Amino acid sequence: MMLIDLSELPLFLTMKEVGRVLRCSEQSVRRRLRRGKLTYVKDETSVLIPREALRRYLEERLVFGMSGNASGDE
Secondary structure (H helix, E strand, O other): OOOOOOOOOEEEEEHHHHHHHHHOOOHHHHHHHHOOOOEEEEOOOEEEEEHHHHHHHHHHHOOOOOOOOOOOOO
């Protein structure tokens, strides 16, 4: 079941576009790519992130019903 709908986005996104979705800098996106957190496609001149990879990344980090403690400790 798809919890996050990104169907309005292009099939492949630039680091800048992913940064807009995640509300972070291109540098933060670049770090996620280097650490293997996001799958990407690279050719001689560009790096593109598949929309499906971004959706998986977000769904893996989706949190339901926080109990008022952001650290997750109870």
